[in-house]
Amino acid sequence: MLELAACATLLVSFLCGAVQFGYTFYVYNQLVTAVGNGGKYAAMRTYRGKDAEKGAAAIRNLVVYGDTHPEGGAVPVVPNLTPENVEVKWKLGESGAPEFVDISIINHHIDAVFGSLTLSGRPSVEFPFLGRYAPGEFEP
Amino acid sequence: MSVALVLLIAFVGLAFDFGRIYVARNEAQVYTDAAALTAASRLDGTMAGVQKARDAVDKLPGNWNLGTERIKGVVVEFSSNGSNWTGTPEKDQTASGPWSYARVIAPSNDLNIVFLRAVGGPANFRILARSSAQSNPVRLVD
Numbered sequence: 001m002l003e004l005a006a007c008a009t010l011l012v013s014f015l016c017g018a019v020q021f022g023y024t025f026y027v028y029n030q031l032v033t034a035v036g037n038g039g040k041y042a043a044m045r046t047y048r049g050k051d052a053e054k055g056a057a058a059i060r061n062l063v064v065y066g067d068t069h070p071e072g073g074a075v076p077v078v079p080n081l082t083p084e085n086v087e088v089k090w091k092l093g094e095s096g097a098p099e100f101v102d103i104s105i106i107n108h109h110i111d112a113v114f115g116s117l118t119l120s121g122r123p124s125v126e127f128p129f130l131g132r133y134a135p136g137e138f139e140p
Numbered sequence: 141m142s143v144a145l146v147l148l149i150a151f152v153g154l155a156f157d158f159g160r161i162y163v164a165r166n167e168a169q170v171y172t173d174a175a176a177l178t179a180a181s182r183l184d185g186t187m188a189g190v191q192k193a194r195d196a197v198d199k200l201p202g203n204w205n206l207g208t209e210r211i212k213g214v215v216v217e218f219s220s221n222g223s224n225w226t227g228t229p230e231k232d233q234t235a236s237g238p239w240s241y242a243r244v245i246a247p248s249n250d251l252n253i254v255f256l257r258a259v260g261g262p263a264n265f266r267i268l269a270r271s272s273a274q275s276n277p278v279r280l281v282d
Binding site for chain 2: 010011014015017018021022025026028029032033035036039040043121122123124125126127128130
């Protein structure tokens with residue numbers, strides 16, 4: 001009986017650890033992919049100077065939902081991820097045109113089964129801006 | 141009991157270490173994609189463009205290992221046709237411009253193996269990632 005208790009404790013703690021780490025890695029990997037996709041999209045899209053915040057919202061939506069204009073009830077790529085958890089930072093050149101775009105995850109809690117991990121500033125990625133610069137345009 | 145324990149650690153370690161390897165590979169791939177696009181965006185066919193591409197990749201931030209380590213040992217190569225690559229176009233007599241392709245390789249990032257080492261696995265696993273991009277228009281290529 002005593003042996004069973006010792007074995008079961010060990011076994012359960014190993015399995016809990018495997019589940020905990022496995023789920024955390026899975027979510028983190030999904031976030032890396034989402035941030036990378038968001039970075040590629042941001043790099044290629046038109047930067048409209050009159051509506052930069054609306055453009056950033058589309059990038060956030062792409063990271064979170066995989067869609068720039070998600071319908072109501074859209075499911076995020078990982079649980080509890082919201083557009084507020086995505087930071088979009090443009091690095092502007094001297095002329096005001098963007099040169100790089102940084103996409104990162106901020107204040108996102110990964111609620112695994114037996115604990116929680118908060119991600120702030122990672123994963124992150126920086127892509128060069130390759131799209132069209134339209135300082136006088138609004139988003140359609 | 142001890143045989144079962146070793147097996148258990150091996151399987152848990154397999155899940156843990158392979159999970160980390162999978163994440164690290166993805167992080168490195170996202171970085172090389174960004175770096176290849178950055179390099180290609182600086183190419184203008186000339187040697188000056190090649191140098192600008194190298195400088196831009198040097199300045200590009202990139203982290204791996206769950207975002208905790210900076211990607212190091214990045215190699216940038218160039219090509220005029222997308223098939224013959226050289227890291228030193230200024231010295232390579234067999235290759236000639238105009239340089240319109242850039243390839244970024246992250247070849248020397250070793251991930252420490254935690255559990256599998258305990259049951260006879262390797263101490264490190266090398267994370268490899270590579271991306272190529274073309275200029276004008278700038279885009280990723282295979």
